[in-house]
Amino acid sequence: MTDNKILNDMKKNIFVLTIMLFTGFVANAQVKKGDVLIKNATVLTVTKGTLTNTDVLVSGGKISRIGKGLNAPNGVQEIDATGKFLMPGIIDAHSHIALSAVNEGTSQVTSEVQMGDVIDPFDVSIYRALAGGVTSTHALHGSANVIGGESETLKLRYGSTNPEDLKFENAPRTIKFALGENPTRGGRSRGIQPSSRMGVEAMLRNSFTDAQAYRAKWNAYKADKNPRKIAPEYDLRMETLVDILEGRVLVHCHSYRADEIYMLMKVFADFGITKLTYQHANEAYKVAPELAEFGAMASVFADWWAYKLEVYYSTAYNATILTRNGVTTSINSDSGELIRHLFHEAAKTQKYGDLTDEEALSLITLNPAKQLGIENRVGSIEVGKDADLALFEGHPLSVYAIPVMTFVDGVKYFDRANDIKDQRIYVNPEQAVENVTIFNREDQHRCMDTEVVSFEALFSNNK
Amino acid sequence: MKRVFQLIIIAIMVPLLSFGQEDDQVMKARGGKFALTNAKIYTVTNGIIENGTLLINNGIIEAVGANVKIPADAEVIDCKGKEIYPGMIDSGTKLGLSEIESIAEANDFSESGDLTPQMQALSAVNPNSVSIPVTRVSGVTTVWTAPAGGVLPGTAATINLFGYTPDQMFAGSKGIIMNFPSSGGGGRFRRRSPEEQAKAVERALKTVNDAWDKAELYAKIEGSGDVRDYPEIEALVPVVKGSMALFIEVNAAKDILTALEWIKKRGYKNVVLTGVAEGWRVADKIAEAKVPVVAGPVQAIPTRDSDAYDAAYANPAIMHKAGVKVAIRTGDTENVRNLPYHAGFAAAYGMGKEEALKAITINAAQILGVSDQIGSIEVGKKANVFVSTGDPFETATKITNVFIDGYLIPMTSQQIRLYDEFLNRTPGVKKNDPAIQIKKK
């Protein structure tokens, strides 16, 4: 090897080293936890009233103290929040951002699929949601199937390339069900069941009866003392259904009409399933007393309606009626746009029904936390809870409110003062710089009812 | 205990909220002579009148001021502690043209064919659309309702949100809609080079130019007596002559610049740009061309992944500051009631309340060509006004009275009626209801 060549190789090594320094290796899922002292804010605790001129100390990603005149431990960053409002990070109980795929819409029961497999940490919608004060989303499967897949509760830790980093550690398992127009669309276009709301009920009952039989088979196998026993067939789809029967998975059901909402309660009552939240539930207000009595919860839109027949008889007073009837209610986005101003969506309940500030804020914090089974971790500002926080200029229920900082586990992921425009994590070197997509309200509605158009319909003559 | 407390709240709230509506009583709008007294009146064009009176007579604003004499035969509505504004105007909707979006048969805003400028939105407006009362009780009294679809999808119209026939609703102006060829688009898998995009726009522009060349020729030889009947082209003639406005839907920055060039070359005097999602990128150029814009929706995601998260919120403010006349639209159908919130977001992100209010009142009226009739509280203008408990942009604010064309509008809608019926449903849940008999495992 000539000297020159050695020199060249050395240069290359230095180059590689430089690249490594800039790239910054992402280690195996080790989530960042922050320490910070937020001084002199109006603290909207949600559970313990409004505290004026109050400090919140965060240590190791948890809220460690709430009080006046707190001092920052050595090296802990202090944020002057004078005149600003601090609220718990907003939780969206219905979202499809941060996902590479939404529906496995090729079959009516797909309880085996898991949204945790398809997290997309690069979706710039995550940053935009953070810029709206959102810290957690419920990443749901779509609504093409009667029983869709398991969903994943996320913390919006934007910036990582590792999908695991976004998972809300130890959040309970949840699954998506769907009733009404969407899951019957597949059947209607193919002439198979379910083509009606009757068929949806039958499919639900069949599925859980199958699951009971599956469970019995495995229980018998486990009890069998024969050393040469042979295991029954393993079926991930049935495994998940059994977990639902046993209460290990919370059901979140896409639904609109009161009759279908009522039907599912009856089916669940028969199978002894109690952990139930209705998603969208535009007509839940009509059966609010039944929901309250069952203990079912509802996650609704503030005012979306009329985009399809089953939401024609909606009312923007839905959340209020549900709340006043004692149903734990949340307001969700189901949209990469709405998610950026859920605080404003929640405020609409003050126009449509005069909910108090605390009630309105609960709709996007504590209540969705309850629906996701994470209320012991997030959803209010209390000592011991995760420091998932949103700081606002202006009261968050005011239309003029501007989110200025958002923290997850005490780590600041959004700061309006230091906002860099281009937040993409990965950039396609072959894509034109001017890659313009015009926001389309219709697309947003379609987002909500993912795959309104089936792929089949594209090639079908009977439109 | 909690439950009891809730019931008490309900008992207090219900009468307050349902605006005194009786079960099954048909509520009709009423015309006549009204005196709205003791109000803070936002005239928009002539400042704010504290403790003022607004006199409505026979559909017209007869007087407004601090010292207005109240005629004996006027119905007095005491607005103490309340505010009065000109009715809000949404400069871009499909209201009345679509009842249920997913059902093809319930949509009438789009015709077959690329060139259908003669199609009249006004003819397809359903005065009894359930969305109309839902919208007007929120203080939106007038909207621009427009066809959509092809290159020249049709003729839009300004309508007031009260009336039993389209003509009763017609608020006096129409305009041609044109979708300017777009260089944007291309899905995730699309790799169009800028050159290819430019070529595509050029081709699409050719179709557009052919139509307008014909229209210009038509306008020139119209009187010669030997011109064929050509409704598509005839519909464009008023634009060529400047007697009707052309509304160009255009969003990408590059396309906006192309559109401005196009307008200059054509020399059309009465042109409005709509959508203008990337107007902020070329605001100076729009201002220079002195072309007004209808911007929105404001609550929208940015047009590019690389854009700042608040690009759409800040867009109206940036254009306004550059000197562009800006109106704000929702682009919505059933949720046009959210117009004040789109304006509110624009206000918060740099536009300020006063300008944002203009963007949905006087600016909108000027751009739509109806400012002689509506858009501000001035004597002689149509009585399109609303009374509110405060700042109409603020989410919690209630609208208590709405006047359209001088008619006092009943404060009810399908959504309010459902609320009244179901807030405290009778009967409630029954003890033996099968849905709550949960079987033990």
Next chain:
Amino acid sequence: MKLLSIKTIRAVFLLLISVASLSVKAQSDPTGQSAVTRTFAITNATVVQAPGKEIKEATVVIKNGLIEAVGTNLTIPNNAQVIDGKGMYVYSAFIDGLAYTGSKRPENVARPNNLFSPDPPNDYAGITPENSVLAQIDISSSTIGNMRKEGFAISHTVPYGRMLPGSGALILLGDKSHADEIMLMNDVSMFTQFAGAPGAYPGNVLGIMAKWRNLYRNAENNKKHYDAYTENPSGIERPERDRVTEAFFPVVTKQRPVVFDVAGVLEVQRAMSLQKDLGFKLIVGNVQQAWDIAPMLKNNGTGVFLSLDMPDMPKEAKGKDLEAMTEETKQLEARKMEFWKKYASQAAVLSAAGVKFGFSSLDATGNKIKANLMTMIENGLNESDALAALTINAASLLGIDKIAGTVEKGKTANLMVSNAPFFTKDAQIRYMFVDGDKYDLEIKEKKEAGKGNASEGSAAGAAAVVGSWTYSFETPQGETTGKMIIKNEGGTLTGSMTSGDGSGDVDMQDVTFVNGVLTFSISRDGGGQSIELVISGTVTGKTYNAEVTVSAFNFSTPLTATKDDGQ
């Protein structure tokens, strides 16, 4: 874990040698193309025995398909054909870690009627791990010679298909008359990819992840059942002979690695998360975005075959264009360049992190391989690491390092001889030895500027696409066929498609033909929503091999078209 036992290798060798010698001794050859002898001596050459190990003025003796001797001062056998290697460089021929080389895309599976079901037929769903790529090998495929031209002698070739197309095989890139003759080793891997079935379960990555777990866990159970039954069938229900589950058995016992086609960084991590759940032996192939996960790959011991494909370098604006650029555009262009460099330096980053990797040609076009390798070297990859990835590391990942990957006595005579050090710009390959057979390659004169790139700028090469074509592609409703007509209208390509379902002509939009790639899009009405289908692929003579992509459904399917005769 070794892929092959030495015994098997020996057996295969004996077989190969006997076949080869037969071909020399027992057959007449009226074409006159056969070699006179299979003994060769390359003399006076620089022999790169292994990365970093170079012998000058050395001789390599090849005999019976093996490297007989390497060194200086060797005795040259009398029956050898002597090749003067003066000024030449001898390398171990390259090994392609994951490729379709030599395999032929099978006919589309007919669309069954009962698609909307949790359990569509396996062949349509793409769950056929019991198949072998052998069934798809086409020895007349031009891809074999094309990859050999690029320096490759062994290819880990996998079958076309969907989720689990079948097992891969190691093939020798020689010209032979029977598939068996080029087969080095069959069933060396279970090939899998995130490719859903059109309109059937599993339709996308969601279903594929779940189906994978289900198949694997069932196979674990079934394996126990089979074993118990084999040991003593008395009193045990006869296990159902399920070919899919049986195909998983060597994976469950970690005798056979799972090779995942995963280009993007998220897909790589998904494959790794499956592996973490289930515990099989994993190789990730066709990897394009691993710069951020090098330590993870290293810690996990995951085998990696990096893609030989690379995005085109963003064009840097100059002069007037640069002046016209806004600050924002400059920054965005800079980010594109920053990311292009990440692609270009990915191999260097992995190398520095100590990840053992080879290369895959799966998504690469043959004539770009050398250029892309040079780009990687310019962006920090050591030449010796590049060579290792192409030879010994690939051999070791595929378990054939005992027989391939270096120029050493006793190894298979797979050699590449170039007229200059290979990793220099103008170096060209002069000879390839595959399994001891010599292939002469033409040394091309340097291309004249502008020549050979006639299709740059769509109109010039447009004649190749203008005319009438008959196309077919698979839709959920079954195969759709029809005509596509492409015209050249004053330098602009336009066209239309008729579809077999009688829905009338559809105009093509944005038709482009650049560098042999024809791209256009069409819109279909999906219930009021306009859905865009993008069709893009390569035109070779009268054949168009394309992919239809519907981004709205995150779906793609192949389309093939043939130019109608008489044009």
